[in-house]
Amino acid sequence: MKRYVLRQLVQLVVVIIGISILSFGILYVLGDPVLLLLPQNAGKEEYERYHRLLGLDKPLYVQYWKFASKAVQGDFGKSWYADTPAFRLVLERMPPTLYLTSAGLVTALLIALPLGILAALKRHSFLDNLCTMIAVAGQAVPIFWLGIMLIIIFAVRLKALPASGYGTWQHFLMPAFCLGAFLAPITMRLVRSGVVEVMNMEFIKTARAKGVGERMVVIKHAFRNACIPVITVLGLQFGQLLGGAIVTETVFAWPGVATLAVDSIRNQDFPVVQCSVVLLALLIVSINFVVDMIVALIDPRIRVGA
Amino acid sequence: MGRLAASGSALLLALGLLAPAEVPAQTKDDTVVYAIQSDMQNWDPPNSVLRESIILGYHVFDHLAARDLKTGKVGPGLAVSWRNVDDTTWEVKLRKGVKFHDGTPFGAKDVKATFDRVLNPENKLTARGNHAKIKSVEVVDDLTARFKTDGPYPLFVERMTAQVMQSEKVMKEKGHEWMQENPIGTGPYKLVKWSKKQEHLLVRNDDYWGPKPQFKYARIRIIPEQATQIAELISGGVDVIKAVPPDQMDVINKSGQARTASSPILRTAMLQLDQAARSGPNPFTDVRVRKAANLAVDMNSIIKHVINGLGDRTATVVNPMAFGFDPSVKPYTQDAAAAKKLLAEAGYPNGVEVGFLTGPPIVEPAVQQTSEAISADLDKVGIRTKKRYVGEIGPYVNLVRDGKGGPMFEWSWGYYSVFDADAILYDVMKCGEAYSYYCNKALDDLIIQGRSTLDQKQRTEIYQKVQKLLSDDAAYIYKWGLRGVWGISNRIEYAAPRDEVDRMFTVTSRKK
Numbered sequence: 001m002k003r004y005v006l007r008q009l010v011q012l013v014v015v016i017i018g019i020s021i022l023s024f025g026i027l028y029v030l031g032d033p034v035l036l037l038l039p040q041n042a043g044k045e046e047y048e049r050y051h052r053l054l055g056l057d058k059p060l061y062v063q064y065w066k067f068a069s070k071a072v073q074g075d076f077g078k079s080w081y082a083d084t085p086a087f088r089l090v091l092e093r094m095p096p097t098l099y100l101t102s103a104g105l106v107t108a109l110l111i112a113l114p115l116g117i118l119a120a121l122k123r124h125s126f127l128d129n130l131c132t133m134i135a136v137a138g139q140a141v142p143i144f145w146l147g148i149m150l151i152i153i154f155a156v157r158l159k160a161l162p163a164s165g166y167g168t169w170q171h172f173l174m175p176a177f178c179l180g181a182f183l184a185p186i187t188m189r190l191v192r193s194g195v196v197e198v199m200n201m202e203f204i205k206t207a208r209a210k211g212v213g214e215r216m217v218v219i220k221h222a223f224r225n226a227c228i229p230v231i232t233v234l235g236l237q238f239g240q241l242l243g244g245a246i247v248t249e250t251v252f253a254w255p256g257v258a259t260l261a262v263d264s265i266r267n268q269d270f271p272v273v274q275c276s277v278v279l280l281a282l283l284i285v286s287i288n289f290v291v292d293m294i295v296a297l298i299d300p301r302i303r304v305g306a
Numbered sequence: 307m308g309r310l311a312a313s314g315s316a317l318l319l320a321l322g323l324l325a326p327a328e329v330p331a332q333t334k335d336d337t338v339v340y341a342i343q344s345d346m347q348n349w350d351p352p353n354s355v356l357r358e359s360i361i362l363g364y365h366v367f368d369h370l371a372a373r374d375l376k377t378g379k380v381g382p383g384l385a386v387s388w389r390n391v392d393d394t395t396w397e398v399k400l401r402k403g404v405k406f407h408d409g410t411p412f413g414a415k416d417v418k419a420t421f422d423r424v425l426n427p428e429n430k431l432t433a434r435g436n437h438a439k440i441k442s443v444e445v446v447d448d449l450t451a452r453f454k455t456d457g458p459y460p461l462f463v464e465r466m467t468a469q470v471m472q473s474e475k476v477m478k479e480k481g482h483e484w485m486q487e488n489p490i491g492t493g494p495y496k497l498v499k500w501s502k503k504q505e506h507l508l509v510r511n512d513d514y515w516g517p518k519p520q521f522k523y524a525r526i527r528i529i530p531e532q533a534t535q536i537a538e539l540i541s542g543g544v545d546v547i548k549a550v551p552p553d554q555m556d557v558i559n560k561s562g563q564a565r566t567a568s569s570p571i572l573r574t575a576m577l578q579l580d581q582a583a584r585s586g587p588n589p590f591t592d593v594r595v596r597k598a599a600n601l602a603v604d605m606n607s608i609i610k611h612v613i614n615g616l617g618d619r620t621a622t623v624v625n626p627m628a629f630g631f632d633p634s635v636k637p638y639t640q641d642a643a644a645a646k647k648l649l650a651e652a653g654y655p656n657g658v659e660v661g662f663l664t665g666p667p668i669v670e671p672a673v674q675q676t677s678e679a680i681s682a683d684l685d686k687v688g689i690r691t692k693k694r695y696v697g698e699i700g701p702y703v704n705l706v707r708d709g710k711g712g713p714m715f716e717w718s719w720g721y722y723s724v725f726d727a728d729a730i731l732y733d734v735m736k737c738g739e740a741y742s743y744y745c746n747k748a749l750d751d752l753i754i755q756g757r758s759t760l761d762q763k764q765r766t767e768i769y770q771k772v773q774k775l776l777s778d779d780a781a782y783i784y785k786w787g788l789r790g791v792w793g794i795s796n797r798i799e800y801a802a803p804r805d806e807v808d809r810m811f812t813v814t815s816r817k818k
Contacts (some may be wrong), residue, residue, distance in 0.1 A: 082347040092502060144531075151537045164529055164537045166504050246426050253529040255503035263344070266700055 001296065001303045008292050011182065017283050023277040024067050026270065046276055051255070076275035081264070086271035090257060090279055096166055097256035098226040100175055100248065101241050106182025108187055116191025119122050123196060131188065138185035143178060147251035150174045164253040182244040183237060190233055194226030201225070228299050235291030309736035314593045337523040338798065338813045341535045341544045345503045345528045348486040351470045352424045352433035360468070362526060365508055367470035370398060370417070371463055375803055378725065380463050380628060384412065384471055384492065390760060393458045400449040406473045407496045414451040418443045419474035423454075425596045428660035429482070436465055436722065458760045464724045487646050494519050494811040503528055519811035528812075536793065539564045544794040548808060552614045553673050558793045570618055571790040572725060574625045575670050575718040577680065577783035578711060582737065587714035589660060594652040596780040597690075600638040601645040603683040609786055612675050618785035623719070623730050623775040626788045627804060630727030630756070630769030635777050637784060645687040657688025663715035664695050665702040670788060671717045676718060680783070707740045717741070718788065724784030725807050727769045728757050735781065797798065
């Protein structure tokens, strides 16, 4: 297990370095940053001054080293747009997004687990077909449309919930459901196929032959095994979830980091783009690391195989 | 697994990462709620270009001069009077007894400090360009300041409505960084809390020198999605929203919760033609083709049917609300036969194909629909358009700025909220300016004359000549002055502002 953890950690570091190089490169792919910063009528002298000020006259590897060594200390420079440190801006906006994505994840699981298991146990029944229909519908519905429909029903017609905003638990029911509905279908399908596959395995027959009750067979033996692909996919889906968060945050006026990242791209505010790319990537990578660890704990074959 | 995720979020909660924002104690009855689409960058208005900063700035800061929304005229603000000492000196007398939110009295030293800070190129403040004509500010006494200008500066008073007064003490003791998030003004409201990308909570300044706001609190909420803003308005979560799309007016008016109000605003829409050939040779370098294009389109019917009457036809680019507007210059009216004849004379008897760049409906509502209608009319006389759509406003503006707008493109101009013909002519019509695709020495001379004299009568005459010239030469395809549409809750009274600066301190509750 130790060797396995170590190997995963090394991979993690390599990925992070890769991402930092990519986000450093963003600036150069999009053209000369000095031209973006300066007003159109700026003279050559002013251009040269900024060029030196930003350290752009140094070789690329020196610039990257400067960027990386500062980034490690949480210094991504000042936002060109807001005139405040980019790192602080991104950190401030991180909690609402974490809040929303974890609530979305929990909602997705609350929908996907019971329906997926039920569908698998009652294969080809009416219930199974119904679940498939829900999954297809859920995957087909655009997230912003669902959000606006929820607002029209629960805020405008029923006046039961606030239409948008952030602060109380009522504020986060609709966005969490919206994001959960986005992730639930694929998770449900995975749970279903996982359980179906496992239920045909030899060890399930053995368990049944031992006289274990059907309930215990499903919960202890089948579900634990069916969990492994689900957990792995959930880890991978976290990036998707952040993508969904951009739309959800916009529709519900949720002050999160996902919209900050998109706005910064629009404003060509590179320090904030770089900072959010690196931090969000770090988040995704660490979540996947945790997922790998959980899977290894559940499935001894993985840690022994390593 | 459910347990696992739950304990995961419990862990995050424990780390304090998920702590929900605290809710300040205010009731619905003493709070007015206003929604804006995006948050501003900072609470330092001269360091921002966004309209949101101008609007919020009006709540917390004051300006030397202020516009009377009923008459459109500029009157006293923190300054009670102003006069020309000579052609290049303005003297301003300040209001007595005004205090900043921190208790320090306001005086000439603050006026000087404000302009010194803005004009210093080292500070890189975006407002500097607006005041480039000001050379220096002198303190005469506590309540008198003198401005030295670089040549005569007729826009001085207009520009005074667009510069907030900040405190010298704060600049010295707290500094630039602190000022980005902590506004200390003299305005009707004080900032209580800024939750970024979420809301600004303001509380009434009970020591305000002018009429005090009726609502003790003003909440300015950031709601990016327009559909959500409308849902908030008709469910009672928000009292005022702006930029309502024409096709949503019915939804609001039939809700029983809110109504719409419209007002002409200081923005003129047009189709710029590349007369100057900035993006290469094209048919519009010939005045006959430009005239044909103006004659081809039935703008009045487009205004009536496509944008629900939310536009005021203009003869040129000069807005009816701007100083210098000449109502005697009449707009082109549709005459397809004359248009075809002119095209044939110009050497295009079988018509001609031109590129047409269109953008997103961010500043001009329903711009896609009106563009469709205009190109259909152009097509009928033989000007066939080949459309190119750029969906993001930033890149769109960059294309235009960099001379890549093509032979014809959608454009509108908001005058930087300066109610004067010069505020559009210089940037959009003068040869060589970033957003101008027109080049005419005779016009340039008039524009320079217009900004070099303080004699308003003489300026009026100059701008009459300008509009005559622009109409005769059919520089661009002239469209209309825009009207803004606001959504207003039925629980309040609020007048839609013609300068697009919403003022929550003028809101009163509606008598039942």
